[in-house]
Amino acid sequence: TQLLEQSPQFLSIQEGENLTVYCNSSSVFSSLQWYRQEPGEGPVLLVTVVTGGEVKKLKRLTFQFGDARKDSSLHITAAQPGDTGLYLCAGLPTGTYKYIFGTGTRLKVLA
């Protein structure tokens, strides 16, 4: 069974701190997406990465796809309370056509 492990599972930090969330697997992915989900809503796509080693920046968020396309990280600089939510990675294993979702990281940023 393919599995995407995210770490940490829970993270509570103060406003202004930096953090990194990891998404790891033993499978190789054609692409990997990061979503953020707020309570009572569905996940919303933040970014898609498709090339090994790729780095994408979205304001204070930096996403990296591992060279071997088996892992990814999300780094948030100067976290704000508005960053609070559930962060999900989702990978498309090579040769397949369905995304598998990670185990999730619940982030809480305190003012």
Added chain:
Amino acid sequence: DTAVSQTPKYLVTQMGNDKSIKCEQNLGHDTMYWYKQDSKKFLKIMFSYNNKELIINETVPNRFSPKSPDKAHLNLHINSLELGDSAVYFCASSQGRRTVSNQPQHFGDGTRLSIL
């Protein structure tokens, strides 16, 4: 305009009942999905349809039956509801026949199903 809308948002019912959840998307997408999110927030795909054709059918009890009357609608009917069916069910849509690598999935806000 809501891109992917699900009804109802909340569904509380007794064990053994039959219920349906409806989903509609106005994005013109070709592919629609049903996901189940459990109490630990793990999101798992159940079904996927492309232009009314079933293309993904995960290991789901046959009490769950999806129906797609047209490419903008995907409904989920559940027979003989069990306690373990309590979860949040999300509908999603994306462009393209298969899940193309760079295509985002657009999710509805979920249906919270609680079995008493």
